[in-house]
Amino acid sequence: MMQKFLAALSTTTVIVMGVAGCTSNETQDTTTSSEPVIQKVFSDTKTIDGVALKYPEGTPELRLFRVELPVGSKIPLHTHPAPMMVYVQGENSGDLLVTQVMPDGTEVQREFKAGKAFIEGGDTPHFVQNQSDETTIIWVTVAGVKGMPTTNFVK
Template sequence: MISKYRTIGITAVTIASLTAVLAQTGANSVASGKREILLQTTESWNGKPYTHYPTGQPQLTTIKLTIAPHTALPWHTHPFPNVVYVLSGTLTLHDKATGKTLVVHQGQAVGESVDDVHRGESGDEPTILLITYAGTPGVPTSVPAKGEKAEY
């Protein structure tokens, strides 16, 4: 009988110790995350190199932009580098000066052009984009081309 109670006591102490350790460290384990580079580039989709960042206080801006099916955005420019990630749908980019195009599909990222007039066009379904701009406070992220409406 003493042996039985001794085993129960040792088990109870072990469980209490483990509970205390888990309470101190939390239930989550510590591990490195899995990195997947979606885009790393020194040039925009139309082949022009990024030559500089704007001067002044940095400001990152991320927007989610939804474009209705079969819709072309107005012609516009961006004053600083930005990256577009297609959450859903497809995006066809058009460069006005060269006529060059690029189709970007769901799950793909692309560096947008800086100071080049361009626009995006959706396909058969709504296109949802996540866009991150590396800009400065007070400078718009998108500038309409002459005579065009704002992109958003």
């Protein structure tokens, strides 16, 4: 069951990264080649804070989200119960600032430029914001299970 789940996650990731690169209605010029071009964009076995990936028990469910963060917007403090791959759209997108709040209250900030990807899904609370001068667009693939929330907001 886990092998099927991981194979589906891998396939979805390739599709997501291909879709994420499409930012206009223009069609690709196929006169030079009709061969598909597949480029590995990102992979990892750990979250951004070094925690090994763990998949939740239950009926596997992959989710794909496209999130637009207008200039100055913020998604408040939260965690994720399942692993998720986040890709900051490579074109026509601002950057993403991720701030993790550590158990001792200190904050660790990481900035992800357009075209970069990372994995979340640990227990470390964090918030994300757009401090760039254009809308930030992120593509998120969640490897969850049916009935599990994608995000748990911290009060």
